[in-house]
Amino acid sequence: MSNRRSFLKKSAALGLGAFGADSLFNALHAQSFSEAEKLWNPASQDNEAYWSVIQDAYTASRSEVIILNNGGVSPSPVSVQVALEKYNLQAAQGPSYYMWRIMDKGREPLRKHLAALAGADPDEIAINRNATEALNTVIFGLPLQKGDEVIGTMQDYPNMIQAWKQRQLREGVVYKQLSFDFPVESEEQIVKAFENAITPKTKIIHVTHIINWVGQIMPVRKICDMAHKRGIEVVVDGAHSFAVLDYKIPDLNCDYFGTSLHKFLSAPVGSGMMWIKKDKIPKIWPLLCNSVPNSGDIRKFETLGTRSFPIEQAIGEAVNFQEAIGNKRKQERLHFLKKYWAEKAAKIPGVKIHTSLKPEFSCAIAGFSVDGLKPSEVDSQLFQKHNIHTVGIVWENISCVRVTPHVYTKLEHLDKLVGAIEQIAKRV
Structure with a gap:
């Protein structure tokens, strides 16, 4: 009986422990990171001794295969791997109890820390499974009418392109695609191309922050500023920019934002995040059903049914790892x-x-x-x-x-x- 009580106590702590003193990051990486910090020389171009400590925190750095496709999905550091394993083991003891009564308590602390990393209000952050889910929620949830125009590019991510084309096919939304010959080293050229495509019927601009095919950084802030002057909203695909570029989501001045966390944040595969400006939340219909679909509560987008709580909770250790390095x-x-x-x-x-x-x-x-x-x-x-x-x-x-x-x-x-x-x- 004593062992059982001890197990339950540890299990409860595990469900909430990613952001406490007993986090796996603190247990597995904190000391080595602290020592590495002493090696950092901000005036030097050579900080390989520091980065070797970061490399050692990833088992992937010792893989027989040299992985250079992290734009698809990234490996996780050891602390995230161990967290996922522990949460899976915990859930296996009785998923209906440990997932819904223990791990579920960890979502709000996770939301809070993801929001801090994003520079956002926690009530603007929804946790889901990937950028496609986040952005498709917005794309299909926007209350557009037949004839309303959307401007994107031919170089956007296919799942977003197909989502807009589906709205065009079903509802008569007009989807216009620009095309760029990258690389483009002129922000004004890119902004002007979007501006020139605007008509009185334009309602939405869809922009990919970093083009996944070749890595072009798009001038999102300038596009958003231009669009807002004309009463147009902007959807931003941040799948390849979040945890890569040093920015806060509200600073982009966009209206909607989606990203995957299993890319550069190194969270477990199948984790994502959506941000919606607070005053826009009520008008976006959830992609999946919710009892109050016109609510202003961002959590209405999280009624995904049964999903992997271990994956979700292990995101916390990835946030710890990111913050230890710094954006x-x-x-x-x-x-x-x-x-x-x-x-x-x-x-x-x-x-x-x-x-x-x-x-x-x-x-x-x-x-x-x-x-x-x-x-x-x-x-x-x-x-x-x-x-x-x-x-x-x-x-x-x-x-x-x-x-x-x-x-x-x-x-x-x-x-x-x-x-x-x-x-x-x-x-x-």
Whole structure:
């Protein structure tokens, strides 16, 4: 009986413990991070000793496969892995009790800390499963009428494009797509393209903060400011910018925002977040049913049915990890890693870089191509001959191999990538 009481006490603490002194981050990483901080020199370009500690916190840094497709989904650090395992073990003792009566109590603390990371009001944050779910909730929930116009781009993420096309097919909403030849190193050019597409019927602009195919950073704040002057709302896809760029969501001046947390935040696979400006919440219909669909409570978007509570609660340890590094430092590191390999690759004959290397126009993601080879052929050779995992991209006017390092990526891995690209280019 004593052991049972002890187990229940520990289980209850586990459901709420990600943000307490007994967090797994504190147990597994805090001491090494504290020691690493002593190695940090803000005046130096060489802080590899510091970053080696961050790398060691990821088992992926020791993988036999060099993972450079973190733009798809990222590995988690050890503390997040252990949290997910513990929550799963806890839930397995009796899901209906431990999920709904123990772990469910952890959602509000998690909401509060995600909101702090996002610089938002907790009552504007909904926790869900990915950017597609978040943004489709907004896209299908907006009260648009036949003939209302939406402006997006051909370079947006397919699931968002298809959602808008479905509204067009079913309801007669007019969906207009711009097309850009990236890289574009002029914010004014991008803003002007959206502005020129506006008509008196335009209600919504959909903009992808960082274009997932090639890493172009879009001038979201300037687009939002321009749109709001004309009474137009803006939906922002932040799947590749959240926990990458150093910003707060309200500073973007957008109306709606969705992101995945299993990319650069390194939360468990199947975790996402939606932000809606508070005064906009009542008019957005939930994607899934709710008893009060016109409520102003952001929680109306969380009636997803039975889902993985362990995944949801393990997000907390990812927030701890992110905050321990800091948004600004992480952004600068990701830009450095991108620039490190891409500048070298650009000097290889027959290799073209499809992404601006300036920090205001890209961060972690960059694309390259090799003359005479399809992206799929280059991607295949990188994996089969060099054990490097990237992804070949062919979408609209974009044809390249996308490379996305993360904070656990070692410089030696990027050196191997450059060497592999050089070998591939020489064989053409």
